[in-house]
Amino acid sequence: MKIYDTSTRSLVALPERPGPVRMYFCGPTVYQRIHVGNARPFVLSMWLRRWLIECGYDVTLVENITDVNDKIYDAARAEGIASTDLAAQAAAWYVEDTALLGLGRPDVEPLVTETMPEIVGLIEDLVARELAYEADGDVYFRVRDFEDYGCLSRQRPDDVQEQEPNAAKEDPRDFALWKGQKPSEDAHWPSPWGDGRPGWHIECSAMAEKFLGTDFEIHGGGLDLVFPHHENELAQSRGAGREFAKIWMHNGMLQLTGEKMSKSLGNIATLREVVEEWGRETLLLYFMTGLWRNPIDFSIDAMDAAASQVESFRNALRSGGAPSEASPAADSANDAGWQELVAALEDDFNTAAALAIFHGWRATGQHALLRRGLALFGLDGLEVEDAVPPDLAALARARVAARAAKDFDEADRLREQIEQAGWGVRDTVSGFELVRRR
RNA sequence: GGCGCCGUGGCCGAGAGGUUAGGCAGGGGCCUGCAAAGCCCUCUACACCAGUUCGAAUCUGGUCGGCGCCUCCA
Structure with a gap:
């Protein structure tokens, strides 16, 4: 099994099975209903976990929920409610909406607010190693003292544009690990540096370590997180002496900029609206059509095409007899067919190639293989009919x-x-x- | 300005130096009382310009265009 790794810009082989394969994927910051694009890393991680388990790997998937963040404070203030209440509500929405996809849950979905001791402990480690310093109740990471800074994103620190200067920082490139409480922020936690809350990046380092250990196989998330978020996570954890992630998977963005969608369909942009409008199967199949690390355009035409494909599979399975016909004997007889799928998915998890193979099985009536393949992607039960009135x-x-x-x-x-x-x-x-x- | 990614037929999208991607849509046909579903046939490709090569959509350079990120504030 090979996966494209951002840090080496190449395909990297997973260890021999059973591994383990420990995966950490960056989940959302919760302050509103998640957008359909936010579902892509969730779907990718859940599919990958299913596939790796199918391959005989021992898999653990951790997917965090960021429930402390500037955006949450801002949104809660705008609505006149407590930020902790908004975060709790939006976290519930996130779980509810992703559950609509029918892919199950990650093994662990930690909250930042439940990881404070580990976060503070990690910052203390960095301070002790003099890779971090306290300034006016904030704690910053000393970028210049971490030699490998930029190894993931290949940004050279000297070339990074300086944003709003902050006089408290030793160096404009330093980033916050802990932020002292501001008057406008209603939720805060104690620390050796005073009340406040963690910086955005340190929380993921702490949560990954808490549930996966100091080194793990895969760290995933959206391509937009490469810099600074993942670069900073890497700097913190490696700086604190941890090995941290071996492979970095960054999924491509879902493009929603096309005006055709907003004009014709209104504001269909949240995950739950898309699932209600098109159905979970159509959305999942749509995600299969593109390679996970490439951008894909979300459009009516693309969803229509995905819906047609779902229908073709549904029709094939409908007339293909009951699921019980998929006997183990039939499957082993088709082992050569299954190996085609294995080859496609072991090559950087090429779901588009897998989909083409599924269409081949559909056209040749190999329904046992087709059911087994579709099930990997949460597309089992397509032929289950509504009761006829x-x-x-x-x-x-x-x-x-x-x-x-x-x-x-x-x-x-x-x-x-x-x-x-x-x-x-x-x-x-x-x-x-x-x-x-x- | 810096670091990257990408430009494939009407549309979505794989592939990757010589050999069919696949799907959706369109056209024709078979089947059907007519349909639906299915099946068969079929039309459109590799942004542009150079170069390397016996041969390039695939490698190299350049041009144009699109996208992501650039440090509290994805």
Whole structure:
């Protein structure tokens, strides 16, 4: 299994199975409903965990929830509520919305507010090593004393543009590990440097270490986090003597800038709205169409195409017999077929290639393989039908009788009636099939 | 200004020095009472300009265009 690693800009092999493979993915800062783009790292991490487990790896996935942050203070103040209440509410929204994807939960979803002792401890380590210093109740990381600073993003510290100068810092490039409480901030925690709250970067270093140990295999997150967030995490943890992450996975951004979507669909941008509008299967399949580290455009056309593909799989499985037909014997007979998928996914988790393989299985009627493959991506159960309303079944039976009597006007009227109810009727060799229209 | 990523057919998107990606949409056909679903056939490609090579969409250089990040404030 090879994965593209940001720090070496190359494909890096995972250790021999069973590993372990310990993964830390940066989750969201919670202050509002998450955006559909925020679902990409979540989906990637959950898929990757499923796949690695399938491959026989011992996997642990930690995905944090940042519940202390400037944006939370700002949003709460704007709404006139306590920041801790907003964070708790928005964290619940996040769990609720990502649960709609039907992919399960990460093994651990730590909160910053529950990791304060570890965060403070890590900062104390850095202060003791003189890689951090206190200034007016803040604590800053001494960038110039960490030689490898920039090794992940390949930014040279000297080239970084200086933002708002802060007189308390020794060097404009230094970043905050701990921030003393400001009057406008209603939530704060005690520390050796006074009340305040952690900087954005240190929390991830502390949470990763708390649940995965001082070294782990994969650190993931959005490409926008490479600098400064992950660069700073790396500097803090390595500076404190930890090995930290071996492979850095950064997923590409979901582009939402196209005006076609905002004009035609209104403000469909949050995850839950997208799932409600298109269904979880369509969104998941849409994510499969692009390589995880490339940007993808979110558009109506792309979602329509994904929906059509979902329908084609659904139809194939519908007419492919009951799931119980997928016997172990049939699977082992198709082991060569499965190896195709293994090859595609072991090559940097190429889900687009996997999708093409699925279409091949669909077209050749290899439903046991198809079910097994789709299930990896949370697309199992596609063929599970909604219960047919008895009155529609009666209409369909009446239509069969009308067709037998060559009364096609009546048959078409009945079909129209069924379609009005949101269902479709298909004639089959054995009679008819009623399917929910989507 | 700095550090990177990317430009593939109507659309979405893999691939990566010679060999079909796949899907969606479009056209034609089969099937059907008509449909639906399915199947068959089919049309459009590798931003531009140089170079390396027997051969480049794939390598190199340049041009143009798009995107991400640049330190409390993704």
